Amino acid sequence: MLRIEFLGTGGALSTPRAGCDCRICAEARARGVPYSRNGPAIFVHGPDLLIDTPEDIGHSLNRANIKRIGAVTWSHWHPDHTAGMRIFEALNVRLWDWPPQPVCTPVFIPQGVQADFEQWMGLAEQIDYLGSQHGLIKPAVVPDGGAFDLDGVTVEPLRLPAAAAKVYAFILSEGDKRVLIAPDELHGWEPPDDLGHFDLAILPMGLCEFDPLTGARRIPAEHPILGLEATFRQTLEMVRALDADKTIFVHIEEPDQQSYDDLMTVQRELQRQQPDLGKVSFAFDRLSVMP
Numbered sequence: 001m002l003r004i005e006f007l008g009t010g011g012a013l014s015t016p017r018a019g020c021d022c023r024i025c026a027e028a029r030a031r032g033v034p035y036s037r038n039g040p041a042i043f044v045h046g047p048d049l050l051i052d053t054p055e056d057i058g059h060s061l062n063r064a065n066i067k068r069i070g071a072v073t074w075s076h077w078h079p080d081h082t083a084g085m086r087i088f089e090a091l092n093v094r095l096w097d098w099p100p101q102p103v104c105t106p107v108f109i110p111q112g113v114q115a116d117f118e119q120w121m122g123l124a125e126q127i128d129y130l131g132s133q134h135g136l137i138k139p140a141v142v143p144d145g146g147a148f149d150l151d152g153v154t155v156e157p158l159r160l161p162a163a164a165a166k167v168y169a170f171i172l173s174e175g176d177k178r179v180l181i182a183p184d185e186l187h188g189w190e191p192p193d194d195l196g197h198f199d200l201a202i203l204p205m206g207l208c209e210f211d212p213l214t215g216a217r218r219i220p221a222e223h224p225i226l227g228l229e230a231t232f233r234q235t236l237e238m239v240r241a242l243d244a245d246k247t248i249f250v251h252i253e254e255p256d257q258q259s260y261d262d263l264m265t266v267q268r269e270l271q272r273q274q275p276d277l278g279k280v281s282f283a284f285d286r287l288s289v290m291p
């Protein structure tokens with residue numbers, strides 16, 4: 001039985017942001033969850049699949065009291081999703097054992113992510129260091145169009161068109177349940193008609209080019225980020241096209257300046273004013289859902 005836990009629902013900049021004194025960060029520092037948001041990571045209980053390893057993944061796993069990780073995969077190479085790759089040293093090594101008897105975690109790397117790992121920030125070298133040098137992970141590259149199975153759950157990486165990186169969403173299926181998990185980077189995506197029905201879709205909320213409540217412009221129209229990242233309004237069009245039973249938004253950026261309470265208001269207003277979106281909500285850290 002699938003259960004999805006949101007370990008971290010922040011974006012490239014998590015909340016509170018170090019050194020920041022804005023109202024969002026001050027509130028998050030004072031009140032913690034659900035106002036604070038760790039870096040982007042999702043855990044699928046059942047197959048015990050961890051999707052993405054942000055730099056604070058150790059804190060997120062401890063907080064969620066997760067003891068077993070069945071496998072790990074990555075949506076794309078960006079540092080907010082990979083900078084915590086060293087977590088396998090904490091998980092799998094007993095440092096004073098001799099001879100060493102490390103535990104080995106299977107990791108599944110979508111083909112395009114592997115290509116980017118070879119190009120960026122020494123990530124392929126880190127995989128090699130953890131894998132062939134220390135035996136803490138067992139890497140397998142998943143070719144585009146391929147899938148992997150974990151405890152009766154099929155996980156199919158789905159390549160997205162974003163230009164910012166080679167990016168994947170994941171389609172998880174178990175029996176007749178289907179879940180789409182897209183941790184980030186929906187820019188330019190038009191959900192194809194043949195994608196099928198999802199019981200649950202998890203999508204990055206997108207940038208708040210306009211304030212979701214007041215409609216006031218928040219990001220200058222000429223800012224280059226708008227040519228690279230999907231906006232919240234564009235994401236809502238994708239929600240309509242996908243027509244999943246439920247949609248939950250993640251990857252909530254501190255610079256978008258939406259507090260937990262603000263987003264609960266946005267959620268209520270969306271349900272009231274745009275019922276054709278279906279059931280939409282915003283995730284918060286430690287939220288756990290069954291599709």
Ligand SMILES: [Zn+2]
Binds near residue numbers: 078
């Ligand atoms: Zn990200």
Ligand SMILES: [Zn+2]
Binds near residue numbers: 017020024026254
């Ligand atoms: Zn701040």
